[in-house]
Amino acid sequence: MTELHEILYCSLLAPDQPTEIVGQIVSQARARNATEGITGLLVFDGMRFCQHFEGPRKQVLGLLNRLEADPRHTEMRVVYEGELLERRYQRFEMGLAQTEDDAEREDIAILQQLDGAEALERFLALRPRLDIAG
Numbered sequence: 001m002t003e004l005h006e007i008l009y010c011s012l013l014a015p016d017q018p019t020e021i022v023g024q025i026v027s028q029a030r031a032r033n034a035t036e037g038i039t040g041l042l043v044f045d046g047m048r049f050c051q052h053f054e055g056p057r058k059q060v061l062g063l064l065n066r067l068e069a070d071p072r073h074t075e076m077r078v079v080y081e082g083e084l085l086e087r088r089y090q091r092f093e094m095g096l097a098q099t100e101d102d103a104e105r106e107d108i109a110i111l112q113q114l115d116g117a118e119a120l121e122r123f124l125a126l127r128p129r130l131d132i133a134g
C-alpha cells in the first residue's frame, strides 16, 4: 500500500502579490493535485496562508519542495508533518476557505506560532467553522 504523508504549514502572501492571486493558485493547484493524488485544504485570511495536504509521501514531499521555492508567499514554516493511515480529505483536490472573520483570523495567527500535534489539532478544530469552496 502507498504510504500516506501529511503536512501542515503556514506562510504569508508575498508583499508584491495581489490577494486575487489566490484564486489562480488554487485553480492550478487543483488540476495538479488531482494528477498527483494530493488532497487538502488551503485557508487564506487576506494575509496568511495555512495549508494542510496529504497524499503519497513522494508526491507530498515534491509539493513541499515546490512550495518552498514559490516566491508568491514568504516566511513559510511547516508546523506539522507525519505519516497518515487514512486520508482526512476525501472530497477535495484542494478546498479553499477565505476568511475575514476576526475570531478565525486570530486562530490562524495563534496556529502559526504553534508546533506539532498541537498545531494540527488546532487546525482540525477550525475546519468545521470554515466556509469551504471545493
Ligand SMILES: Cc1cc2nc3c(=O)[nH]c(=O)nc-3n(C[C@H](O)[C@H](O)[C@H](O)COP(=O)(O)O)c2cc1C
Residues within 6 Å of the ligand: 025, 028, 029, 030, 032, 033, 042, 049, 051, 053, 063, 066, 067, 068, 070, 072, 073, 094
Ligand atoms: C499558498 C500556495 C499554495 C499552493 N498550493 C499548491 C498545491 O496544493 N498544489 C500544487 O501543485 N501547487 C500549489 N502551489 C503552487 C506551487 O508552489 C507551484 O508553483 C506549482 O506546483 C507549480 O510548480 P512548478 O512550476 O515547479 O511545476 C501553491 C502555491 C502557493 C503560494
